[in-house]
Amino acid sequence: MDFSYIINELAEDREQYFNAIAPPIIQTSNFRFKTVAALRTAFEDEMGGYLYSRGLNPTVDILRKKLAALDGAEDCLVFNNGAAAIFAAVFANVKSGDHIISVQKPYTWAQKTFDNILPRFGVSTTYIDGSDIKNFEAALQPNTTFIYLESPNSWTFALQPLKEVAAFAKKHGIITLIDNSYCTPLNQRPIELGIDLSMQTATKYISGHSDTLGGVLSGSHHLMKKIFDLEYLAIGSGIQPFNAWLLIRGLRTLPARLERISRTTTEVLRFLQAHPRVGKIIFPFDESFPQYHLAKEQMQDACGLLTITLKNGTMESITRFCESLKHFYMAVSWGGHESLVLPKCAGLQPGDFDPSNDEHQYIRIYTGLEDPSYLIADLAQALEA
Template identity: 50%
Template sequence: MDISYIINELGEEREAYFQAVAPPIYQTSNFASATVAEMRHKLLHEEDEYMYTRGNNPTVTLLEKKLAALEGAEHAIAFGSGIAAVAAAILSQVKAGDHVVYTQHPYSWTKSLLRKFLPRFGVEATMVDGTDPENYRRAIRPNTTLLYLESPTSFTFDLQDIPAVTAIARAHGCATIIDNSCASPLHQRPLQLGVDLVVHSCTKYIGGHSDVMGGVICGSREAINKIFKSEYMTLGAILGPHDAWLLLRGLRTLPVRMERVAASTRQVVDYLAQHPKVERVLFPFLPSHPQYALAQKQMRSNSGQFSILLKTKELEQVELFCNSLHRFLMAASWGGHESLIFPVAASYATDQPAPILPLNLVRFYVGLEDPDYLIQDLEQALDKV
């Protein structure tokens, strides 16, 4: 299905709302029924009907149709945040006594869910180095039900060989879930590579303006309807219609934003990769990266995130570099118009255990600014280190 058609036409019913170019926001909590029989039908088929916005809402449905199509999925279900989508997807595949295998260095709240929250309910999880698919195979137990991927990962941008891991999962009767937020649905299509469920933080590239939060799960209609009837309706982590409308607005410009971000990021990375004060750039689309061939194989293009290791082990020097940047905001997340940094050094505190990641690691997101404008800022900050 053509991307331009998905973004601009799929699901748009302009004749139903006065030929408005932008769809309306159906800001209602519930929907009336004309007869008892109609209400009975809605109760029995709530996954396909409009009865209560905690279930379905027309504005949210339009977003879900477009996101499912972008991922090549049969169906999708939207949530109020990325971690809400991750949690619902994982919960749909596990029960007490089950075991999950997941890749190292995932999104921090995914890690917290798997290591701290689910063990309270009898679900165990094992973290492996996901760059080698065999590590997934070696970690599988008789009670393993799920292999969890995040490719690329959030800070180190490690890849997993998606077809290899999904083949291992099928051979052992396990489900697979991947967080595809970093690549976006334009640059990676995991369902085509054998994954069962794809999750996104819509807060990132899909929203694109740093003003809305959301999440989505994409997969088969059977799997999504199962989640709707259980984790979605029971836990209620829904996406509101106004937030869905903002995400629809973001989708309109997703291709042009991703194209700009990809090109600018390559230019910034090329500058940093040759800088004498940068020890290493963690970016799978660098030809020198050990997973460059895999990135070329399973991704269509790069996105805007990468990390660097500064050539210093001194916390003060890392802080000096980060504090000297003026054109990169220091903030979490990514995907908006603005360029960002997230220094691991911010997680280092004298009264807490040191994080696993090194203190000289700084994550970057390149936004929509001119790359030369950003490089000038990097140059003056690096000069101070």
């Protein structure tokens, strides 16, 4: 299905709402029924219609249908944020005694779920370097039921060979989930590569304006219904109609924003590569990136995020650089219109900084929608500082 059609037309029945271009926000908690039989049908299958907005809601449904189509998936559920989507997907697919294989250093709250919550229910996790399929094979246990992927991740951009992992998991009857937030389905299509569940934090690129959170989970209708009927309704973390409306609005400009961000990131990358004070640069579409060929094979583009180190970086020089930036705001998250900087050492006490540890040196840069020359001038003056 054409992306332009999905974004502008799919699921929008404009004649139902005065031919308005923008859909209405159906801000209701409740839906009425005229017959007991109709109410009974809704109780029997809440995913089949509108009963109560903790389940389905018409504004959210427009978004759901668009996001499922973008992912090339049969169905999709939209959550109040990405962490909720991960939580529901994992809980729906593991039980006491099960084992998860996860890529090492997954997104913080996925890792906290694996390390601090799931062990209370007898579910264990093995972390592996996901770059090589052999590591998945070595970690396999008879009780492995779930594989958690994040390709690329949002700091070092480590990738997993998605087709190979999907084939391996299918052979062993294991459910696979990928955090596809970095790429969005415009730049990587995990479902087509055989992955079962594709998750994104819609807070980032889908929203694009840093004004709402959201989480996307796409997959087969069977898997989505299984999650909807229990975890989605029990956790009650489905997206609210106004936030869904903001995400529909964000989607309208997603391809244009990603294209612009991609061009700007390339210019920023070239500037940083030529700068004598910059040490390492990590970016998946840079030829020096260790998994460059895999990135080119499974991703349509790379944009927005890159990680750098300063030459002979110290806590002081990293701090001075980040605090000297005027237009890159120091903040978490990414994917919005505004450029951002995030030093890894903000998570360390000053005495714990180890200059020989590359990771302590990492500074993540996100390029937003500003003019490239505006951003490059800011980086130049901060590097001088």
